[in-house]
Amino acid sequence: MDEPSRPGCRELLQRVVELKARVAELIRKLDDALRTGKRQAAPFRKSPPKPDPKTPGRKSGDAHGKHGHRPSPPPEQVAECHEAHLPDACPHYRGRLVETGTGDQFQTDIPDSRWRRSSASSRS
DSSP: OOOOOSTTHHHHHHHHHHHHHHHHHHHHHHHHHHHHHHSOOOTTOOOOOOSSOOOSSOOSGGGGOOOOOOOOOOGGGOOOOOOOOOOSBOTTTOOBOOOOOOOOOOOOOOOOOOOOOOOHHHHO
């Protein structure tokens, strides 16, 4: 190219060259994005794996948090009491069972409260 004779032309020509390169780069990116959008993705296409993934599942021991337990109901709310005895032998392996401890289990019935809808025609 000929050297520009006017002041400031050199900077303008340099800026034109930079902008042409930027336009070419943006056109290439746009073409890539349009081409990717037209391609059908394979089933179960996955993104790249995470660099440090967490291990799946519940953490062991006390690390996975506090378990929520309801307190035992007061004795006046207990309507029935049933005893569950151990069988003499394991039903699968026929081995002798040894009692290691007992535990209480409570079952609370949720009251059945159904909403009744009333319409304007049933009121009259």
